[in-house]
Amino acid sequence: MIAELLASRIRDVPDYPKPGIVFKDITPLLADPKTFRAMTGEFTRHAREARATKVVGLEARGFILAAPVAVEAELGFIPVRKAGKLPGAVYAVSYALEYGEATLEIHRDSFQPGDRVLIVDDVLATGGTAAAAVEAVRRGGAEPVGVSVLLELGFLSGRARLAADAPGVPVTALLRV
Template identity: 60%
Template sequence: MSGAETTAAGPATPGPAGAAELRSLLLSRIHDVPDYPQPGVMFKDITPLLADPVAFGALTEALAALCHTHRADKVIGLEARGFILAAPVAVRAGVGFVPVRKAGKLPGTTLRQAYELEYGTAEIEMHADALRPGERVLVIDDVLATGGTAEASLHLIRRSGAQVAGVAVLLELGFLAGRQRLQASLDGAPLEALTTV
């Protein structure tokens, strides 16, 4: 990828020119789908990006670089598209991958966290032994919208005794104010959005 280098410690974070080039590439592969899943909603479809090996590779490298920058020991992928992004990032960065799923999808003993939706509540969970005390954990997802799922995952990380290294997303929907919602829960940890609309 132009604008970024790989070092002995792992992939380097793109510089200003490389970051602008990366944003342009990623945004060009995210398609708008009007009125999905309901009228009035503009859905951001990342499947064209995933189908492009150059764009998907550049995204993986950039997120892996953030793992190194924030000294993450593990990454959490949020169901479901977060799994698609976080798993290759974990392999590239040489760290562990932990899935955070909707309640009732994981076998064995789990930690569960409820969070509020626009109408009602939902719950996510992860295996109770997935994280060790003191490990640094980076949360990865495709889109930051209202921030409810990401916020709940931060609570799960802290309940396990691990530390929040940060949150990294492909796309932040700035108009939904998810960043503001997450500020208190981040407690100084960074929120990294590779693109914002």
């Protein structure tokens, strides 16, 4: 089963980045080509089932996951970056964090009319970043057809926030904890 395989390659790092936090390290998964390929295959299936025309990856680990999906599905890859990292005209979406505010940006010319976009990231935590990505895609004139993540931290209720902030956008997680 894919969830068991993925879980076996994700390492818990206690007290990182601060005491009391258990960081989910995906680098062992990325280092294992069979597991990385299996994960990419699942995300590619999500893209095809949603009839996506583009794949968005969220900075930074989302780039690592989304780019091979775009290649495998023969779709365009669009990076969503932190503020100030993209040249040219952008749409910017700010969102609240526990400790302040952050901003995501996407190039204004990323999408064509009718584009259907799958958003891929490593972790769904509180849902703020994913909701901002959905808004950025919408500002770009495209239709977000799903958010697919490797790992959902269910105890942080990100799925509920996305349902409230981005109604109608399905969320899929390959693994939930």
